[in-house]
Amino acid sequence: MPFSSIDPREIHQLGQVIQNSGKGLAECAARLLAILNEVELDHPGVAAIGRVGQWLTEQAPDLYRRRDLAYEAEKVDVDVFGNPLPGAIVPPGAVRVDEARIIPAQIRAQAAQAAALMEAAARGDAGAADRLAAFEKRMSDPRFATALIEKLGPQGLATLPAAMGSRVRRALDAADGSAEAVRRHNGDVLAMLGRALATATDLSKGAHVTRRLLEELKKQGRAEVPVPGMGGQLTVHGYWAIGQILAAAPNAPYSGSFMTTIGHDMIRWDRDFLKANGEWPLARDTDAYDLPAPMDTRPFPGSGDIGVADPVAALLTAAGTTRESAQALIGSRDLLTYLMKDRRPQWAMGDHGASLGAAMEAAMKGPDAPSKRLAVMATQIWSDLLAPHMTLNDVGAVEIKDPSELDRLSGARLAMGRILAEHTDDIVFAHFQRPPRLPDDQLAGEVDGRATARFNSTDLDRVLLDVAVDDQAYQALLHAQVAHLRGEIDYGLATRDQDMTDNMIVLDSGALGHLTEARRTALVSWGKQADAADEALCKLVEAGVGLVPIPFAQQVGKLGVKTADSLYDSFVRNGYAKAGDWLVEQSGHAGRRTAEAFSEAASNRMAAQELVKQMIASSAVAHGAYKREDLNQQFATGDPPRVKDPILMSRDDYDGFSRWLTDNSTVPADFGEAQQSVSVGADTFQDNIRAGIKREE
Numbered sequence: 159m160p161f162s163s164i165d166p167r168e169i170h171q172l173g174q175v176i177q178n179s180g181k182g183l184a185e186c187a188a189r190l191l192a193i194l195n196e197v198e199l200d201h202p203g204v205a206a207i208g209r210v211g212q213w214l215t216e217q218a219p220d221l222y223r224r225r226d227l228a229y230e231a232e233k234v235d236v237d238v239f240g241n242p243l244p245g246a247i248v249p250p251g252a253v254r255v256d257e258a259r260i261i262p263a264q265i266r267a268q269a270a271q272a273a274a275l276m277e278a279a280a281r282g283d284a285g286a287a288d289r290l291a292a293f294e295k296r297m298s299d300p301r302f303a304t305a306l307i308e309k310l311g312p313q314g315l316a317t318l319p320a321a322m323g324s325r326v327r328r329a330l331d332a333a334d335g336s337a338e339a340v341r342r343h344n345g346d347v348l349a350m351l352g353r354a355l356a357t358a359t360d361l362s363k364g365a366h367v368t369r370r371l372l373e374e375l376k377k378q379g380r381a382e383v384p385v386p387g388m389g390g391q392l393t394v395h396g397y398w399a400i401g402q403i404l405a406a407a408p409n410a411p412y413s414g415s416f417m418t419t420i421g422h423d424m425i426r427w428d429r430d431f432l433k434a435n436g437e438w439p440l441a442r443d444t445d446a447y448d449l450p451a452p453m454d455t456r457p458f459p460g461s462g463d464i465g466v467a468d469p470v471a472a473l474l475t476a477a478g479t480t481r482e483s484a485q486a487l488i489g490s491r492d493l494l495t496y497l498m499k500d501r502r503p504q505w506a507m508g509d510h511g512a513s514l515g516a517a518m519e520a521a522m523k524g525p526d527a528p529s530k531r532l533a534v535m536a537t538q539i540w541s542d543l544l545a546p547h548m549t550l551n552d553v554g555a556v557e558i559k560d561p562s563e564l565d566r567l568s569g570a571r572l573a574m575g576r577i578l579a580e581h582t583d584d585i586v587f588a589h590f591q592r593p594p595r596l597p598d599d600q601l602a603g604e605v606d607g608r609a610t611a612r613f614n615s616t617d618l619d620r621v622l623l624d625v626a627v628d629d630q631a632y633q634a635l636l637h638a639q640v641a642h643l644r645g646e647i648d649y650g651l652a653t654r655d656q657d658m659t660d661n662m663i664v665l666d667s668g669a670l671g672h673l674t675e676a677r678r679t680a681l682v683s684w685g686k687q688a689d690a691a692d693e694a695l696c697k698l699v700e701a702g703v704g705l706v707p708i709p710f711a712q713q714v715g716k717l718g719v720k721t722a723d724s725l726y727d728s729f730v731r732n733g734y735a736k737a738g739d740w741l742v743e744q745s746g747h748a749g750r751r752t753a754e755a756f757s758e759a760a761s762n763r764m765a766a767q768e769l770v771k772q773m774i775a776s777s778a779v780a781h782g783a784y785k786r787e788d789l790n791q792q793f794a795t796g797d798p799p800r801v802k803d804p805i806l807m808s809r810d811d812y813d814g815f816s817r818w819l820t821d822n823s824t825v826p827a828d829f830g831e832a833q834q835s836v837s838v839g840a841d842t843f844q845d846n847i848r849a850g851i852k853r854e855e
Contacts, residue, residue, distance in 0.1 A: 273306055397428070470513075540617075699769050
């Protein structure tokens with residue numbers, strides 16, 4: 159990338175000389191032309207002088223931008239004329255400036271045209287909005303986007319959404335049905351602006367806005383902005399306006415640097431404002447004296463509320479587009495605690511934390527150490543929120559008091575369920591090892607080269623109790639647990655490791671007991687039928703989910719035992735929940751299969767035993783872990799004979815195979831341990847919650 163050595167002070171002086179020279183030549187050409195016109199003469203040299211003057215005038219801004227870049231590189235503050243402020247230390251010698259960040263005057267001019275069209279469109283000029291469409295693809299060009307954002311400036315970024323909201327208010331007051339169209343056009347313009355803002359604030363790009371502009375944007379965000387067209391009677395905060403821009407382009411790739419500068423300050427502003435003023439309502443269309451959202455920003459799909467404009471929700475939604483952005487925004491315990499705890503009343507007025515959940519999911523689901531660290535941190539914060547709601551009823555059973563208070567963050571339950579589902583491997587061992595609650599710098603570790611999450615069992619049980627009341631969240635957790643057990647049993651039989659197989663049956667069944675007991679307790683606390691807690695797992699077992707081996711399991715016998723490890727990794731590469739979903743799709747009648755139900759499970763504890771039995775059977779067939787004698791059976795096929803895939807067996811075939819396998823498996827395992835371990839896990843869940851209640855008392 160080319161660089162130039164530049165002294166910013168010399169550039170400033172040179173820019174002034176060139177700018178003055180350009181203006182002088184342009185004035186000279188104009189005077190000469192006037193004189194020649196009087197005597198009806200013409201001369202090509204006059205036009206040439208005029209063009210030179212114009213060219214010099216156009217070059218001055220580029221020189222001033224070079225000066226600004228040089229000052230920025232050395233963090234020198236300047237006044238509005240580009241001169242160093244009093245007391246500023248200008249380092250001697252040349253400063254190296256990245257030429258790639260110099261934006262040509264032509265692009266600046268085009269960006270200025272787009273900025274003018276945006277301002278006109280905000281005022282209601284439909285023609286301007288139509289002409290603006292020609293620049294839509296330019297919003298992802300770093301140079302054009304940077305020039306546009308610099309042209310609008312922080313004040314323009316705050317004023318445009320406010321002006322658009324003002325037009326919506328007038329349309330709503332007129333009650334002529336025009337508000338929907340106004341909002342649609344506003345959304346188109348703001349979406350373009352949102353993509354430009356995301357591009358221009360990405361400091362990894364060759365061209366981007368200066369740190370100085372970001373600091374000015376933070377100041378503008380906390381300032382009150384008069385709403386155009388309201389006669390000075392109404393103001394909004396700059397961050398409200400920024401939130402509308404973010405909401406218009408929720409999939410724009412905002413960078414981690416944007417989240418740590420503007421994003422962090424926006425959350426702190428929200429915290430400071432609510433602390434000083436108490437809860438503040440999110441303006442809806444029915445609030446005649448507030449500024450409505452410039453576009454349709456319903457808090458969640460299917461909501462009847464229109465115009466709910468929560469800037470922090472928009473910020474979190476934008477952060478949820480990438481893991482980098484999400485981790486940058488909510489990576490600190492301080493901000494995450496505020497969002498999960500203190501802001502709960504505010505979430506109840508909007509999306510009930512769905513946007514927060516989206517950002518948490520993006521930040522915490524991955525296999526990397528930062529994801530695992532944040533996942534553990536979130537369970538600790540969530541657990542502390544739940545602790546005061548834990549109580550014992552008259553018969554000593556665990557219940558939730560005031561469960562409706564916990565529903566304020568109900569929109570985040572599904573995301574938290576998915577997060578925990580992806581860390582099922584760590585959760586299984588957390589319930590077994592029972593580590594104490596650890597400080598932030600110890601929340602993640604490494605085992606065999608892989609990052610691990612160091613959950614505390616009591617924290618997990620509290621969070622499971624709240625999350626498991628959500629049907630979809632519980633399904634994600636349950637499917638992930640089934641997939642983990644499926645993979646471990648399959649791996650154990652593939653490697654002929656009986657001890658490992660037995661141990662994983664005990665550990666996974668225990669974790670399954672924690673989960674199913676959390677579901678049962680949650681349903682009772684929320685006034686639902688406890689029997690429904692057994693339904694989900696029993697249905698999976700009855701559909702034969704355990705009879706489905708992991709994909710390509712048969713290759714282990716052909717390629718060697720080491721293949722088992724890579725096959726298992728491939729199985730869960732896209733996540734435990736997805737692997738569990740795949741198993742469910744392959745079982746029962748899914749995909750036009752004709753498998754029959756092979757279980758009469760009546761409870762989770764019996765279902766767990768049957769689940770393990772199914773998994774051992776299917777893995778034994780997949781890996782040939784059975785004796786070859788006496789294979790003249792109805793469940794055998796081929797020549798030489800081999801056992802059929804259990805999922806394709808009839809009921810009679812499977813019953814005969816189950817009895818036969820008991821005496822002919824080469825890797826015997828006591829699947830009866832599963833039933834006992836589920837019971838132990840359920841009892842431990844209750845003990846964990848009770849112990850926490852006593853500590854709170």
